[in-house]
Amino acid sequence: MTATSAEPTRRDFLYIATGTVGAIGAAATLVPLVSQMNPDAGTIAAGAPIEVDLGPIQEGQVVKVFWRGKPIFINHRTKKEIEEAKGVNVASLPDPQPDSARVKQGKDQWQVLIGICTHLGCIPIAHSGSYNGYFCPCHGSVYDTSGRIRSGPAPTNLPLPPYEFLSDTKIRIG
Amino acid sequence: MSGHQTYQPQNAFMKWMERRLPIGGLIYSSFVVYPTPRNLNYWWTFGGILSFMLAAQIVTGIVLAMHYTPHVDHAFNSVEHIMRDVNYGWLIRYLHANGASMFFLAVYIHMFRGMYYGSYKEPREVLWILGVILYLLMMATGFMGYVLPWGQMSFWAATVITNLFSAIPVVGEAIVSWLWGGYAVGNPTLNRFYSLHYLLPFVIAGVVVLHVWALHVVGQNNPTGIDPKSDKDTVAFTPYATIKDAFGLSCFLLLFAWFVFYMPNYLGHADNYIPANPAVTPTHIVPEWYYLPFYAILRAIPDKLGGVIALGASIVILAFLPWLDTSRVRSANYRPLYRQFFWIFVAVCIGLGWLGAKPAEGGYVIAARILTIYYFAHFIIILPLLGWIEKTKPLPNSISESILAPGKAGG
Numbered sequence: 001m002t003a004t005s006a007e008p009t010r011r012d013f014l015y016i017a018t019g020t021v022g023a024i025g026a027a028a029t030l031v032p033l034v035s036q037m038n039p040d041a042g043t044i045a046a047g048a049p050i051e052v053d054l055g056p057i058q059e060g061q062v063v064k065v066f067w068r069g070k071p072i073f074i075n076h077r078t079k080k081e082i083e084e085a086k087g088v089n090v091a092s093l094p095d096p097q098p099d100s101a102r103v104k105q106g107k108d109q110w111q112v113l114i115g116i117c118t119h120l121g122c123i124p125i126a127h128s129g130s131y132n133g134y135f136c137p138c139h140g141s142v143y144d145t146s147g148r149i150r151s152g153p154a155p156t157n158l159p160l161p162p163y164e165f166l167s168d169t170k171i172r173i174g
Numbered sequence: 175m176s177g178h179q180t181y182q183p184q185n186a187f188m189k190w191m192e193r194r195l196p197i198g199g200l201i202y203s204s205f206v207v208y209p210t211p212r213n214l215n216y217w218w219t220f221g222g223i224l225s226f227m228l229a230a231q232i233v234t235g236i237v238l239a240m241h242y243t244p245h246v247d248h249a250f251n252s253v254e255h256i257m258r259d260v261n262y263g264w265l266i267r268y269l270h271a272n273g274a275s276m277f278f279l280a281v282y283i284h285m286f287r288g289m290y291y292g293s294y295k296e297p298r299e300v301l302w303i304l305g306v307i308l309y310l311l312m313m314a315t316g317f318m319g320y321v322l323p324w325g326q327m328s329f330w331a332a333t334v335i336t337n338l339f340s341a342i343p344v345v346g347e348a349i350v351s352w353l354w355g356g357y358a359v360g361n362p363t364l365n366r367f368y369s370l371h372y373l374l375p376f377v378i379a380g381v382v383v384l385h386v387w388a389l390h391v392v393g394q395n396n397p398t399g400i401d402p403k404s405d406k407d408t409v410a411f412t413p414y415a416t417i418k419d420a421f422g423l424s425c426f427l428l429l430f431a432w433f434v435f436y437m438p439n440y441l442g443h444a445d446n447y448i449p450a451n452p453a454v455t456p457t458h459i460v461p462e463w464y465y466l467p468f469y470a471i472l473r474a475i476p477d478k479l480g481g482v483i484a485l486g487a488s489i490v491i492l493a494f495l496p497w498l499d500t501s502r503v504r505s506a507n508y509r510p511l512y513r514q515f516f517w518i519f520v521a522v523c524i525g526l527g528w529l530g531a532k533p534a535e536g537g538y539v540i541a542a543r544i545l546t547i548y549y550f551a552h553f554i555i556i557l558p559l560l561g562w563i564e565k566t567k568p569l570p571n572s573i574s575e576s577i578l579a580p581g582k583a584g585g
Contacts, residue, residue: 043356064453069358071453119478121337122330122455137457138334139473140534155478
């Protein structure tokens with residue numbers, strides 16, 4: 001090898017410069033092409049918080065409302081359901097969580113959760129399954145009256161949406 | 175192969191053309207004088223059948239796209255509009271919907287034929303892997319097409335399948351939201367599935383070209399699994415293979431027509447004639463029949479991520495088949511043990527399919543677990559070991575000897 005051939009030439013510089021600019025350009029072009037698939041401005045705007053009046057919901061009744069295209073279950077739990085939810089050895093659960101962490105303090109009767117099975121996204125059926133909580137018909141996941149996973153392929157408890165009590169009978173979800 | 179004459183254009187236009195774009199010569203050498211093994215049986219007609227089904231799906235699909243509306247408020251009604259109002263719309267849609275099933279039926283026979291006769295072995299590994307890619311593309315296309323009518327099964331199939339990606343740690347939820355274009359399956363999802371369902375068949379057509387190219391480089395396998403050695407072992411593609419493919423295709427199309435005209439909804443689900451309802455999941459959801467074995471594998475694993483990995487692995491493992499099968503003998507005709515294990519494997523796949531349609535409870539789950547274990551054991555234990563312990567039958571000296579010799583081996 002001669003000294004001249006080892007030295008960078010103008011052609012080497014052009015190869016590297018062209019390749020670099022091309023690679024950066026290709027990567028930059030990918031950004032909008034990938035980003036356009038994400039939720040658009042209209043979808044995000046339509047995902048604004050909603051208010052729900054709890055007044056008409058009877059004890060023992062489960063009401064479904066939609067927020068961001070997801071069904072939200074509002075369960076006005078009975079005394080028996082609350083006791084069942086509380087009377088569980090938390091350590092024995094697949095996804096350990098006490099019932100108190102899944103309701104707002106002092107509002108034990110109101111349980112608000114996202115009614116989407118954490119396995120593959122089906123809608124569980126309320127007041128069914130061996131724990132009288134929720135049962136997913138797709139692949140047989142069973143949740144208790146607190147929405148905690150008890151058996152079946154679902155990995156975690158039914159998730160809770162962000163929500164707060166505006167008054168004793170009104171909540172805002174989102 | 176020597177001895178086959180080269181293309182000599184007869185008329186003036188083809189002579190003019192041949193000097194500028196030698197497409198006549200390409201067709202002549204690939205589909206007229208191309209030497210095919212003389213002992214090919216009817217299991218070898220499914221490549222041609224699959225090519226026909228791809229073309230048929232593209233033609234009927236383009237027609238359906240002229241009448242279909244990809245919007246959550248109109249999709250279901252536009253499909254009913256096709257069924258009731260569009261001239262022959264019922265026929266074209268039933269051809270397309272049943273055509274998908276026939277396409278998968280043909281591809282499964284084609285794949286099992288490749289497994290029986292060892293068509294994936296050296297030097298056909300790339301040909302086989304291209305086939306696995308085609309199969310994956312078919313699965314994606316079929317799934318997205320099933321979503322388009324926007325019935326209950328469409329919607330919940332879209333939900334369940336896209337949620338498979340939520341099993342991916344950390345980024346899973348972001349990927350699912352990206353796939354949906356929203357917080358749940360909705361109009362953006364339907365729109366993009368429609369776009370991709372239109373695109374993917376043409377990607378499939380492109381990979382088919384590579385598949386056929388690779389085939390024509392290495393040559394066709396045959397029931398003996400030994401390579402043609404002389405002109406006595408082969409016949410010209412036209413007329414021999416052409417007419418055999420055409421006859422096989424005609425018989426296959428009779429079966430297709432029987433489904434289309436006499437039981438067009440037999441392979442579908444009645445629930446898909448209910449418009450999509452995001453608030454209610456049908457109590458018994460199952461995928462189309464051609465995905466059932468994989469669905470059974472998914473449900474057999476009592477862990478979300480594990481189930482998804484098993485589902486993916488059950489398909490990806492096919493690509494490694496050329497290296498998992500350690501036997502040097504290709505055809506099962508000369509592999510007495512493999513032949514038995516092959517049929518057990520076929521039975522296991524059908525059994526998984528049957529279990530995939532059953533509810534995920536009790537004995538069904540246990541059976542699905544046993545068959546899932548066997549499915550993987552076939553690839554990673556049985557096939558590698560068989561190559562070592564199996565005593566294969568003697569191979570014939572040539573293809574023509576295997577046919578013409580009185581006491582032919584294998585059979």
